[in-house]
Amino acid sequence: MSRSLSERLAWVVGITLILAFLYLPIAVLVAYSFNASRSLTWPMTGFTLEWYQKLAANEALIDAFYNSLYVAISATTLTLIIGVPAALALDRIDFPGKGLFRKLILLPIALPGIITGISMLILFRSLGIRLSLEAVIVGHATALLAVVVTQVYARLQRLPNSLQEASEDLGASGLQTFFLITLPNIKTAVIGSGMLAFTLSFDEIPVTFFLTGRDNTLPMFIWSTMRRGLTPEINAIGSLIVLMSIVLIFVSVRLQRNTKTQQK
Amino acid sequence: MNGALRLKRALVLSPPLLWTFLFMFVPYAILLVYSFWQQKYPTFVPAFQFGNYVQIFTDPQYFRVILRTLKIAFFVSLGAALVAYPYAYFLVFRVRKPGLRLMLYMAVVAPLWVSYLLRAYTWKTILGTTGILNSFLMSTGILSEPSSVFLYNQTAMIVTLIYVFIPFMVMPIYAVLEKIPHSLKEASADLGVGRVRTFLSVTLPLSIPGIVAGFTMTFCLTFGDFIAPFLVGGPDGQMIANVIASQFGASLNWPLGAALALVMLMIVLSIITVSDKFERLGQGRFA
Numbered sequence: 001m002s003r004s005l006s007e008r009l010a011w012v013v014g015i016t017l018i019l020a021f022l023y024l025p026i027a028v029l030v031a032y033s034f035n036a037s038r039s040l041t042w043p044m045t046g047f048t049l050e051w052y053q054k055l056a057a058n059e060a061l062i063d064a065f066y067n068s069l070y071v072a073i074s075a076t077t078l079t080l081i082i083g084v085p086a087a088l089a090l091d092r093i094d095f096p097g098k099g100l101f102r103k104l105i106l107l108p109i110a111l112p113g114i115i116t117g118i119s120m121l122i123l124f125r126s127l128g129i130r131l132s133l134e135a136v137i138v139g140h141a142t143a144l145l146a147v148v149v150t151q152v153y154a155r156l157q158r159l160p161n162s163l164q165e166a167s168e169d170l171g172a173s174g175l176q177t178f179f180l181i182t183l184p185n186i187k188t189a190v191i192g193s194g195m196l197a198f199t200l201s202f203d204e205i206p207v208t209f210f211l212t213g214r215d216n217t218l219p220m221f222i223w224s225t226m227r228r229g230l231t232p233e234i235n236a237i238g239s240l241i242v243l244m245s246i247v248l249i250f251v252s253v254r255l256q257r258n259t260k261t262q263q264k
Numbered sequence: 265m266n267g268a269l270r271l272k273r274a275l276v277l278s279p280p281l282l283w284t285f286l287f288m289f290v291p292y293a294i295l296l297v298y299s300f301w302q303q304k305y306p307t308f309v310p311a312f313q314f315g316n317y318v319q320i321f322t323d324p325q326y327f328r329v330i331l332r333t334l335k336i337a338f339f340v341s342l343g344a345a346l347v348a349y350p351y352a353y354f355l356v357f358r359v360r361k362p363g364l365r366l367m368l369y370m371a372v373v374a375p376l377w378v379s380y381l382l383r384a385y386t387w388k389t390i391l392g393t394t395g396i397l398n399s400f401l402m403s404t405g406i407l408s409e410p411s412s413v414f415l416y417n418q419t420a421m422i423v424t425l426i427y428v429f430i431p432f433m434v435m436p437i438y439a440v441l442e443k444i445p446h447s448l449k450e451a452s453a454d455l456g457v458g459r460v461r462t463f464l465s466v467t468l469p470l471s472i473p474g475i476v477a478g479f480t481m482t483f484c485l486t487f488g489d490f491i492a493p494f495l496v497g498g499p500d501g502q503m504i505a506n507v508i509a510s511q512f513g514a515s516l517n518w519p520l521g522a523a524l525a526l527v528m529l530m531i532v533l534s535i536i537t538v539s540d541k542f543e544r545l546g547q548g549r550f551a
């Protein structure tokens with residue numbers, strides 16, 4: 001009895017330590033965004049909203065935020081437009097070179113972003129295309145394709161082929177079948193992977209670093225601020241981003257739960 | 265196959281095929297071509313020579329960075345596995361309530377949604393010479409003056425990278441542990457095998473594919489990282505991605521950068537291939 005009690009205690013202590021390792025740094029990030037002193041040291045000196053007010057007045061930051069929004073929305077749309085047909089192709093169509101296609105399209109999952117970044121930098125330079133936010137969008141869409149393809153493909157595989165065949169037997173056209181049968185069934189996978197792609201694009205550095213022109217995205221702006229030194233303003237931006245992430249996480253958990261009840 | 269069907273397939277196929285060809289296949293091919301070019305001050309010229317590769321493998325400066333990156337990626341993956349395995353084990357075998365299990369699982373996966381840059385940054389504010397840990401230790405009297413042992417070394421980088429990439433280790437390990445039938449463990453216990461031996465001879469071998477998958481992912485992600493070295497690495501913490509980035513920036517030696525990137529690509533691809541083989545082997549054995 002006492003052995004199992006002490007064992008349980010050891011587990012609880014160990015798991016608590018791991019959770020502390022995961023969440024203390026985020027707590028520190030948020031706590032210091034409200035700290036009165038400019039230096040990030042212990043002890044904390046008092047409560048202030050000064051850093052958040054400074055953010056609201058920082059035009060370069062606000063521009064960077066809108067740039068990131070523009071990039072993330074465009075890249076996500078593009079990657080869905082390319083990625084959903086790609087997943088359909090992998091699931092349903094046999095064509096020569098399918099193996100190579102699958103390897104290429106899934107490669108960026110494990111491939112360091114820097115390789116996508118520099119290889120596209122060289123491509124754009126060879127084609128004489130100027131670096132810009134649009135170049136970043138193409139880069140992100142390419143790097144994030146794998147995220148969409150894997151998730152949508154996984155869902156398609158669980159979808160019985162008979163659904164599509166029934167629809168076609170009843171005389172529906174290919175487009176009708178896709179929009180009325182296939183798409184509603186893979187909807188949550190499409191939305192979920194789109195949200196993940198959006199988050200990853202919003203936060204992306206390695207590809208953006210090489211492809212952006214004069215305009216900064218938000219992470220690049222934070223990055224260049226960090227080069228100049230640590231300030232509580234970064235903590236304030238960080239806390240807002242954490243807040244945004246929490247909202248997205250809740251939405252995505254909701255989505256998953258809906259999918260599960262649907263399948264029952 | 266009739267014409268209409270063929271047309272439809274072509275319509276579905278062509279956007280992704282064109283995209284992957286134009287933005288993945290072609291860039292990698294050009295990268296390969298560039299790696300044979302030659303630096304000629306102030307820029308570089310087309311050529312076909314292996315000078316860049318010779319330089320990478322003979323100049324100790326580059327070779328040492330590659331070895332260091334391999335070493336750090338190894339320790340990050342090992343550290344992440346040592347933390348992630350007990351965590352995943354606890355969730356699967358010790359937590360009885362499904363709700364609590366889901367919550368604890370989300371707790372470790374959720375940080376993936378929080379900016380990577382910020383998660384690395386917060387470690388810099390904690391570990392810095394004038395940072396939060398140092399000032400905390402000083403205010404409690406443990407240290408009398410700030411210590412620089414925390415930041416700008418490889419340990420700081422390893423801790424930061426474990427922190428950043430641990431979800432990629434927990435997910436696959438959790439997935440394999442979840443699939444192990446409880447009856448196997450019970451059978452082992454019924455046969456009078458002790459819990460430690462049951463773990464070593466049943467649970468651990470069955471979870472190897474998950475460990476391999478997590479190790480591969482963490483290793484590859486660390487191997488290509490250039491943000492953590494920049495933030496917490498310091499002068500002896502440069503990794504291969506930093507060297508590549510500087511070839512495309514200050515050093516303006518794109519051909520050498522391209523060659524380094526291809527070496528990186530080859531290392532990552534061979535690790536993925538080996539781990540794929542290994543996983544398939546594992547599946548064959550246990551299926």
